[in-house]
Structure formats: C-alpha cells, structure tokens
Amino acid sequence: MFKRDERTGEPVIFVFEGEAIEACAGDSVAAALIAAGVRATGLHPVTGEARAPYCMMGACFECLVEIDGVPNRQACMAPVASGMNVSRQRGARR
Amino acid sequence: MNGVLTPDLAIVGAGPAGLGAAIAAREAGIDTVVVDDQSAPGGQIWRGVEDAGVQRRLLLGPDYARGADVVARFRDSGAAYYPLTTVWNVGMAPPTLDCASAAGGFEVRPKHLILATGALERAVPIPGWTLPGVTTAGALQILLKTSGLVADGAVLAGSGPLLWLLAAQMIDAGTPPAALVETVSPVRYLAATPLLPAALRAPAPLAKGARLIAKVLRHGVPCYRGARDLALAGETSVERIRFRDWRGRTRSLETGHVALHQGVVPNPQTTRLLRVPHDWCERQASFVPRRDAALAIAPSIHLAGDGARIGGADVAYLEGRRAALAIAGRGDNADCARALREAEASRPFLDRLYAPTTDVRRPADPVIVCRCERVTAGALRRAGREGAVGPNQAKFFLRAGMGPCQGRVCGLAASELVAEGGRINPSDAGYYHIRPPLKPLPLSLIASATVEESD
Numbered sequence: 215m216f217k218r219d220e221r222t223g224e225p226v227i228f229v230f231e232g233e234a235i236e237a238c239a240g241d242s243v244a245a246a247l248i249a250a251g252v253r254a255t256g257l258h259p260v261t262g263e264a265r266a267p268y269c270m271m272g273a274c275f276e277c278l279v280e281i282d283g284v285p286n287r288q289a290c291m292a293p294v295a296s297g298m299n300v301s302r303q304r305g306a307r308r
Numbered sequence: 309m310n311g312v313l314t315p316d317l318a319i320v321g322a323g324p325a326g327l328g329a330a331i332a333a334r335e336a337g338i339d340t341v342v343v344d345d346q347s348a349p350g351g352q353i354w355r356g357v358e359d360a361g362v363q364r365r366l367l368l369g370p371d372y373a374r375g376a377d378v379v380a381r382f383r384d385s386g387a388a389y390y391p392l393t394t395v396w397n398v399g400m401a402p403p404t405l406d407c408a409s410a411a412g413g414f415e416v417r418p419k420h421l422i423l424a425t426g427a428l429e430r431a432v433p434i435p436g437w438t439l440p441g442v443t444t445a446g447a448l449q450i451l452l453k454t455s456g457l458v459a460d461g462a463v464l465a466g467s468g469p470l471l472w473l474l475a476a477q478m479i480d481a482g483t484p485p486a487a488l489v490e491t492v493s494p495v496r497y498l499a500a501t502p503l504l505p506a507a508l509r510a511p512a513p514l515a516k517g518a519r520l521i522a523k524v525l526r527h528g529v530p531c532y533r534g535a536r537d538l539a540l541a542g543e544t545s546v547e548r549i550r551f552r553d554w555r556g557r558t559r560s561l562e563t564g565h566v567a568l569h570q571g572v573v574p575n576p577q578t579t580r581l582l583r584v585p586h587d588w589c590e591r592q593a594s595f596v597p598r599r600d601a602a603l604a605i606a607p608s609i610h611l612a613g614d615g616a617r618i619g620g621a622d623v624a625y626l627e628g629r630r631a632a633l634a635i636a637g638r639g640d641n642a643d644c645a646r647a648l649r650e651a652e653a654s655r656p657f658l659d660r661l662y663a664p665t666t667d668v669r670r671p672a673d674p675v676i677v678c679r680c681e682r683v684t685a686g687a688l689r690r691a692g693r694e695g696a697v698g699p700n701q702a703k704f705f706l707r708a709g710m711g712p713c714q715g716r717v718c719g720l721a722a723s724e725l726v727a728e729g730g731r732i733n734p735s736d737a738g739y740y741h742i743r744p745p746l747k748p749l750p751l752s753l754i755a756s757a758t759v760e761e762s763d
Contacts, residue, residue, distance in 0.1 A: 215564070217483050219456035220363060238455060240359055245455040253440045253545045260682045264544045266440030268679070268717075270447035271352055272345060273428050273575075275680065275712035286712070286748055293347055
C-alpha cells in the first residue's frame with residue numbers, strides 16, 4: 215500500500231481495465247496505478263506471469279501497457295491525462 | 309513538428325551533467341538545444357524538483373533542493389529545451405540526433421554534441437526479483453519525488469548510500485521502511501579502510517552519509533547488516549524477503565514492497581551505439597567508455613557525468629561545465645579542476661565499501677538475469693562454456709538482450725556470466741551490440757519524417 219504526502223496536482227480521472235482511477239496531475243500512468251493499489255500491470259509475453267513496474271525511469275520496460283489504443287507504451291514515461299484509456303497487455307503482441 | 313535543428317551545441321539529457329553543460333554553454337553565448345526524455349529538467353536525482361512544494365523539498369534533503377537552483381538557472385539560460393523527446397539514433401562524423409516526440413519526429417544536426425544520459429541502477433538478480441511489488445530503490449525515490457507516494461511497510465535491501473538516503477527520506481515523509489537489509493559484509497569495511505584518509509580530504513559527502521545512517525538507526529528502523537543469500541517469495545506478487553544475517557541465521561520478513569539496490573552503473577546505450585571503445589573497470593564492476601582529456605569520445609562529441617563513469621551529481625555537473633567550456637574554447641581552469649578533485653575524493657572509498665557482491669554480479673544458475681526474455685544465469689554461463697565468445701553470440705541462442713529493454717537491465721550481468729562460463733575476462737567478452745532505434749517507436753513516425761537534402 216502506498217501513502218501520498220501532499221496532493222500537489224489537480225485530480226485527473228482515467229480508465230484502467232474499465233475501472234475509473236483517480237490520479238494527480240503530474241503522475242505517470244505507472245505511479246497512478248501503483249497508488250491505486252494495482253499490483254500487476256500486465257502479463258509477461260514469455261511466461262504469462264504477472265509483471266509490474268520495476269525501475270520507474272524508462273529502462274526496464276516491465277510497465278508496458280496499451281494507452282488509447284497504442285500498445286507497448288511505457289506507463290512510467292506517460293503522464294496521466296483526463297479520460298485516458300489504459301489496459302493491460304496479456305502475453306505477446308499479435 | 310518535422311524538420312531539422314542546427315544549433316551550435318546539442319545536449320542529450322537534462323540531469324546534473326546536461327544542465328551544467330547547458331548553463332556553461334549559454335554563459336559562453338553558444339546556441340544550445342537540450343533534448344530530454346523526461347517531462348521536466350532534473351534527470352533522476354532532481355526529478356520533479358520544479359513542482360516540489362516546500363515540505364517535499366525539505367524531506368528530500370539539501371542535495372535535492374540544490375537542484376531547484378540549477379534547474380531555475382537552466383530555465384533562465386536561453387537554451388532551447390525539448391522534453392518528452394526520445395533520441396532514438398545518434399550518428400557521428402558529423403554528429404546527428406534522430407528524435408521522436410508526441411508532436412512527431414525531427415533531426416538535430418549540431419556542430420557539437422554532449423551526451424549526458426546518466427546512470428542506470430545495477431540489476432539485482434536474486435530469486436523472486438521479477439515479482440510485482442519488487443522495484444529498484446531509485447523507483448521508490450521517483451514515486452516520492454514525482455507523486456509524493458511512499459510505500460508502507462517496505463523493506464530496502466542491498467548496498468550503497470542510496471539505501472540510507474531513501475530510508476531517511478521515508479522517515480521524514482512519515483512512513484519509515486519496515487526494515488533495511490544491508491548486504492555489506494564486515495570484510496568490505498576492512499578492505500575500504502585504507503582508502504578512508506583520501507576520502508576524508510573532502511569529508512562533506514562522508515559526513516552526510518554518516519548523518520543519514522545515524523538518523524535511520526535513531527528512528528529505530530530494524531537494520532540487518534552483513535546479510536547474504538537474499539531471496540524474495542510470493543504467489544502473484546512479493547510477500548516476503550528471506551536472507552541470512554551476519555551470524556548465518558535465516559530471517560524472514562513479511563512485506564509487500566521490496567526495494568533493491570546495488571549501486572548504479574553508466575547507461576551505455578548511446579556510447580555502445582557509437583561503437584566507442586570501452587574498458588572494463590573492476591573497481592566499479594562496469595565498462596567505462598574511453599574519453600580524452602576534454603571528455604570527448606569522438607570528434608565534436610563529448611560525454612559528461614554518470615553516463616561515462618559513476619561520480620555522482622556534483623562531479624556530473626562539473627563535467628558538464630567542463631565539456632561545454634572545452635567546446636567554447638575555454639580550457640579547464642584551476643577552480644573547476646580542484647572542485648572536481650574534491651567531488652571525486654570519496655569515490656574510491658565508497659566504491660570499495662559498497663562494491664556489489666559476486667552473487668549479484670554473477671548469480672546462481674536458477675536466477676533469472678534477462679527479465680525481458682526470462683533467461684537464467686545458468687543458461688548464460690552454459691553458453692560461455694559451450695563456446696559463445698561473448699554476450700552477442702549467446703544472444704542468438706538464448707534471446708538474452710533481445711527484449712525491449714535492449715540490455716539496459718541484464719547487460720553487465722550477461723557479459724560477466726558469459727565471461728565466467730568461458731573463463732575469459734569481461735573485457736574480452738564485451739557487451740551487447742546496440743543498434744538503433746534506441747527505444748521502440750512507431751513506424752509511422754519514421755515514415756513521416758521530412759527528409760532534407762544535404763549539400
């Protein structure tokens with residue numbers, strides 16, 4: 215579980231897997247998902263295991279999600295935007 | 309935007325080195341473009357500093373707050389700043405950058421180029437490290453810096469000053485870590501002691517470190533020193549960390565968040581792309597790209613900061629300055645040289661004290677090393693034993709290094725493991741060949757780029 219110190223940004227609502235998530239302006243998608251208690255942000259293409267952000271700086275590529283129909287986006291490098299539609303990637307891309 | 313920019317100087321990266329270079333270049337009147345993949349200046353160490361309120365700056369400490377001044381001076385400097393922009397290719401003779409942003413693709417053709425791409429966390433391959441809930445220590449700092457988020461009940465595990473800094477910051481944020489598990493054995497203290505006198509010639513960094521450690525201990529955070537055989541376990545995410553303490557007793561701590569750290573290493577993607585020669589540095593257990601006295605790696609291309617060799621923010625800032633002054637035709641002055649010597653004084657001591665252990669550099673066979681393709685240490689060792697002359701040959705059989713991270717996480721461990729298997733040195737085994745694009749990008753972006761004829 216994560217605690218938030220002070221809310222510096224305006225609230226931003228986006229959708230993850232059909233559920234509304236409240237984030238703060240300035241959050242990355244990965245940070246917002248972590249804050250919302252999401253543990254698995256995708257399934258690994260090789261093993262199908264649950265995977266989640268590891269480095270938070272755009273190096274590890276563990277946080278790949280689909281954002282507004284564009285796949286293989288690094289959630290940690292994408293700032294949240296109102297109405298954004300984010301979904302997990304399950305396994306290899308077809 | 310499509311098209312071509314043709315500044316006097318282009319800088320890749322807006323951490324301490326990139327900012328130091330830009331500020332110095334603009335002081336010398338040089339037309340400067342800075343390209344950054346982050347959304348705001350500061351790199352990783354000063355990430356989020358422009359948006360941080362007074363409270364957050366206080367808890368993150370004076371080194372972080374100093375970044376606010378540097379970033380402000382950068383904003384006032386007149387350098388053109390392109391955030392959220394990925395450099396996906398670098399060319400030389402003459403230097404060029406191929407860039408991609410949400411607005412489209414563009415090219416930069418500067419007269420001079422300074423690469424300031426910084427460091428990466430060293431991979432910490434231990435059993436269970438790929439479980440959700442396991443991150444680098446840097447990741448927890450980033451969550452704190454950019455979103456004010458602190459993990460509740462986290463265990464920090466590994467070695468290096470960053471662990472103590474993070475623990476102190478979490479204490480000041482009101483959510484101390486559940487435990488700090490340090491993997492520095494008593495032997496390392498003995499080995500590092502002869503290097504202490506030289507470090508004490510510029511004692512400020514060590515004094516700061518000592519204060520951080522004292523603060524963490526004073527707050528009653530359970531600290532386990534000399535820990536070994538770390539392993540993480542859990543069903544679909546991490547639930548516990550097991551290790552042996554300095555007496556050899558097995559310990560197990562329940563936790564949903566583990567932050568691993570074993571120091572940082574240069575981000576090699578651009579220097580490897582440019583085929584710059586690298587030397588193996590055993591002291592820092594990483595490759596170091598070759599630079600000349602003016603920090604150049606090729607004609608008109610300079611490399612400053614942790615992207616060359618780990619030295620920390622102060623060294624990075626000064627190197628950025630030095631590279632820009634060299635380009636401006638102003639040689640090193642005595643003040644800059646002295647400041648660099650002071651900033652570097654504690655490095656040999658810290659490198660030896662916090663050296664990553666062999667079980668992290670060359671883990672046991674069953675441990676996953678390449679996270680992207682789920683390749684184990686054993687497979688990499690076996691490849692070396694069976695004749696792969698380096699990680700590039702092993703890559704073709706195992707796919708290690710072929711995943712989206714392009715070796716950013718597994719690279720060093722792969723080099724060391726293939727070398728160990730083949731009974732050769734990492735310098736002989738080499739490193740993954742890095743080819744463009746440096747990051748995945750949509751084909752439409754390359755297709756839409758305006759092509760300008762060159763004379």
